[in-house]
Amino acid sequence: MADKRLPLLRGRITSVDTYEAPQGRGGTPPKMPSLDPKVHRTTLLQQLDAITQQVKARAESARDALAKREIVAVRPAANAQLAPDQLDDNRSDARLVGVMPEGTVVLDVAKADLKYLRKKLDAFADDAKVETKTTKDGTVTTHRDKERAIAPVGSIGLAVLEDLGGAQLRADALPDDRPFWFEIGCRGGYRNPVDDTNGSRAQIARQLHRLGVNQKLDEFLGPEQVYFFVRVTRAQLDALRAATDCIYEVELAPQPLRDLKLFDDVSMKDLAEFALVQPHEDAPSVVVLDTGIATGHPLLKSAILTATTAGPEIPSPEDTYGHGTKMAGLALYRDVGAAIERGSAEAPHWLQSSRLLIAPGYGTAADENYEKWPVLTERAVRSAEEADARARNRAFVLAITRTMQDPPLEGLAPTLWSQAVDQLSFRDGHGRLMIVSAGNARDNQWLKLAELHPQLQLSEKIHQPAQASNALTVGAFTARVELPNDKDYAEARVVATKPGGISPYTSTGLAGSEWPIKPDVVLEGGNLAISGTLPDATVPTLSALTTSHRHAYGRPMGLMSMTSEASARAAHLAARIWTLEPKLHPEAVRGLIVHSASWSKAMLKDFPGLSDRLQACGYGVPNERFASECAQGVATIVVEDTMPNAVIEEEPKKTPPKKATTKATEPKARRKTKLYRLPLPESLLTDSDPDVELRVTLSYFAEPNKFGRRTYHGLDLKWDMQGPQESDDAFLQRINVLKRTLGADGKRVKPTKTKSFDWDVGIQARSRGTVQSDRWRGKMSELVGDKLIAIVPVLGWWDQRKPLRTQQMNFSLVVSVFGPGVYAAIKPRVEAEAAITIDV
Structure with missing residues (x-):
């Protein structure tokens, strides 16, 4: 018993x-440059005077009617580090915007005369305000008033495009006459007065029209900036900056979403008599943010609570591509095959689907719509919540990702998409469980990775938005190492040979002290077979059986693997924990999943170094029983x-x-x-x-x-x-x-x-x-x-x-x-x- x-x-x-x-x-303050205070003051005062003259000389029609403020760049001296907190002033309505990667401090000021900075310059050059200190060892040091603020300053001026441009924009020599998608961060955000966001929106829209750029202005709201996505030339971008007073930073928008690689469907027996009992009305739900769901599928329909879309761009919640329905089957069932054999099942929790895209590369997922992804993800989440008014524990799962290793995004960085996931998780302090797949290794690298699996897997890095700190990021391991006993596979070999090792599909974490441990955990994600020089991702024994959107055409079952499978299984686990412990907060459920994870013997053997093991496996494979209950x-x-x-x-x-x-x-x-x-x-x-x-x-x-x-x-x-x-x-x-x-x-x-x-x-x-x-x-x-x-x-x-x-x-x-x-x-x-x- x-x-x-x-x-x-x-x-x-x-x-x-x-x-x-x-x-x-290493907490010692940065060394101050050696310079003549009075000469330094004179030089910087001349630059402040130049700012005033530039503003006075500006034609009245040069800027938008709402543009009343100035964006100022304070640039550091050579080998110096600015103190950003010393350069703003609330009383003068001079706001610190942020620090650019090379150290330039960006300020948003109400008045071009910058009187508060002039006072700091005067104090710095005043010999009467020099303080002398003698340490225990007899060393004498002198400190000038406002030294931290003024001494490291190299120059001050009205911000130009080069001051506000991100790393990609600085690195690429863009032709002036070719349009590109840009991501523009402006004054506003949900933490600031709504007038700030409205003012930025009005200025950008009006000046784009003035430049002859007619497009729908898509935006994403962060806490202290509103981000707009515009397709303009570099010259038009600079003209837009000059005509407004609200642009804080600009960057090239990253490349479009890569196509997802899915597998051919397989036939299964007829499910017409299958009986699925609905869960309790208060049961938790798994919300699948994907390509929709086949609402009439006999293995799913009784458990589907709501089926919605991310917006009017997506005409129907029905899945016409297949990925979302496959995700739904694995999110609902621990073992789909066992349920089919029984001919019935009790749904352990509800399913909700919020259709985020129609198909990879099409419609909202097409190249020209990349900028919509942060907003669409947010709208998909809210659509599912608004469709079900009951206060309910929900695990949201997103297995749509994009690599950060192919041009033009050759490097790992926070993106607006990852920020959207972080914001959704924060949920104004109330918490929301967002489960994101780590992303799959690039399919054009599969053969190369197979030559030195699993160590070479460390070269395949997680996709956005899986770098989001608040997300439960899920990579893949596999226990499936057996090929079918069939002559068709006589010459094939599996890539991952040891049960419990990482899957050849998984991507791995980010090196460097600034990145959190990612993935957080790994779950079953299947294995890859190689036949001669051809990779085969459709081997039934190396994949999971799940539901298919083609049920109406007599093909109700499909196969799924990779990090999509792993993230769907993580969502199932989260719902299971909530079923047993319904009063837990989302933070606790995420914590319990990570807390219950352990490294397999294969992981310990394959990655003896802790850093490599954390990048490849996170904290390991979660244990459902340990995550949801105690034992003697x-x-x-x-x-x-x-x-x-x-x-x-x-x-x-x-x-x-x-x-x-x-x-x-x-x-x-x-x-x-x-x-x-x-x-x-x-x-x-x-x-x-x-x-x-x-x-x-x-x-x-x-x-x-x-x-x-x-x-x-x-x-x-x-x-x-x-x-x-x-x-x-x-x-x-x-x-x-x-x-x-x-x-x-x-x-x-x-x-x-x-x-x-x-x-x-x-x-x-x-x-x-x-x-x-x-x-x-x-x-x-x-x-x-x-x-x-x-x-x-x-x-x-x-x-x-x-x-x-x-x-x-x-x-x-x-x-x-x-x-x-x-x-x-x-x-x-x-x-x-x-x-x-x-x-x-």
């Missing part, structure tokens, strides 16, 4: 404390909470007021750390000192803000844990400066070095993403004794926006302990402590 299911344990944050991060290594030897605790960017607290003023009637306190923004004490009673320790495993996963959805080739997050988090030989005080002092003792000089004393557990991944690598998982194995004696886990804030762009400084973000912490007797020992403590209210 099967064991009774043990539900996940639900914990609560144990305590909250004010927090200050320790200074990281496994205790899994889920903590769901929120983290504020800062909390405003009243604190005594440094100098007490002279008058009794004057307020003695002032508001200060303080960071918080949240602590969870993992209950590990001493009773778990026995003479045998058994082996144990510890897993910790933090999951959250950050608000993205793209500028140039980087995506910034409103707030990031990271976690750390008290080590086996570390006291509570030592741990708190290690992670939080405010917990350190004060020395005789009044400064915080750096504590004796202590450390956490010897984790598999380590804090540096795991902290790069918005799902951060790690594992440790050792002896029970090292683990027992209640251990603290800290979640701490890592400040982002929210902190630079006054209205957002107290914004909160949801997070989920998942902790599992594997070992004899852990569930029985931990469960009572977790349940008792979850009832205690913590003051925040």
Whole structure:
């Protein structure tokens, strides 16, 4: 008889404390250029005067009627680094737009005279405002007022196209008379007043008409910019910039969506008598964002809750291409063949389809419509939600991707499509589970990759929008290594020969310290056969049986593999977790899928180096049972909470007021750390000192803000844990400066070095993403004794926006302990402590 299911344990944050991060290594300020302050001031003043003269000399008809502001570029001196936060001024309505890749700071200013910068120049050149300091070793240093702002400045001027252009636009010498698609970032966005977006839209539309460019203006709304896609010549683009006051950045739009490679359908027996029982009305749903769905398919129709489209460009939700229907079959069934043999099934969850394209390369997926993809993806998501008014847990799955390795997008970078996925996941702080396939290896590389599988697979990089930090990015492994016992395959060989190795179809993660671990996990995605010099992707034993859109023509079944199969299976898993644990937040479901993943023996053997293994396999293959329940030897605790960017607290003023009637306190923004004490009673320790495993996963959805080739997050988090030989005080002092003792000089004393557990991944690598998982194995004696886990804030762009400084973000912490007797020992403590209210 099967064991009774043990539900996940639900914990609560144990305590909250004010927090200050320790200074990281290499945090010394950049060296200031050596220069004559007065000469430097004179030079920059002349440039500011030139800006004023340029604006005065501009013909009244030269710019749009709404263009009243100026876009200014502050360029760094050679080998210098500007301090962007020192160059704007709220009181003067001078807004920091962002920093271009080569270091130029872009400002959006209300007045061309830039009086606030002139004041900083005067202060910098004033010898009366020089401060001299002598260090303990006798070194004398001098610091001028406003030095960080002014000293690194090389030049200041009205921004020209070269200042605002992205890396591709700078690299390509475009002919002036040939039109290209451009992506233009302008003043606006959903975090700014709607008048900003409306003003930019009006200016761009009006000036395009003036230039003779008649096209529908497609746009995508980010948090602090509105992006427009226009097809113009480089000369027209420069004229558009000169005639408006709203353009912040411009870049060549990337290449169109590549054709998806699908397989021939195969015939199956008639399904006319198949009975599919509908799920419960409150059951979760999987939303397939693809080519639509065959709404009359007997294996699907009773489970289809809604079928919609991304917009009026797509005439019908019906699938005429096939990919979406194949995705739907794998998203609904764990084993389609078993359901057919039984002749009936109970749908475990609902299906929703939102048709995103008709066919690769056609209609919305055609070359000229690439710019619509961020907006279409957003509209497809909202269309599915609006079609079903019930508050429901939904897993959205997107297996339509595009390579970032073919010209003209030869390089890996954030794109508006990946930002759209990140924004959809953030969902104004409420969270939305977006599952994206990592993308398939380019089919023209299959034979080459097969020669040195799996190591050469590392050269095939994930597709957009799978680089989105908030997405659950799914790559592919395979356990299918057997060819049919058929003479047609006598000369064939499989590429992946070891069960549990990565699939020859999968693409792999991004190298470099700025990228999160991607893919997050890998699921079954099938295998490739080679016959002589021909690749064969249609071998039945190497693919998954699924539903086909050709059911009306007597061909109800099809084959599917690759990362499309893997992502559909991930969506099925997410819905399964929600069926068993319906109160979980989307962050927690994503966290549990990653938390439950493990590397197979083949993965450990094929990729002995951790970095290569993470790029190829992510955290490994998820385990459904581990992701959704406890067991007698496994205790899994889920903590769901929120983290504020800062909390405003009243604190005594440094100098007490002279008058009794004057307020003695002032508001200060303080960071918080949240602590969870993992209950590990001493009773778990026995003479045998058994082996144990510890897993910790933090999951959250950050608000993205793209500028140039980087995506910034409103707030990031990271976690750390008290080590086996570390006291509570030592741990708190290690992670939080405010917990350190004060020395005789009044400064915080750096504590004796202590450390956490010897984790598999380590804090540096795991902290790069918005799902951060790690594992440790050792002896029970090292683990027992209640251990603290800290979640701490890592400040982002929210902190630079006054209205957002107290914004909160949801997070989920998942902790599992594997070992004899852990569930029985931990469960009572977790349940008792979850009832205690913590003051925040």
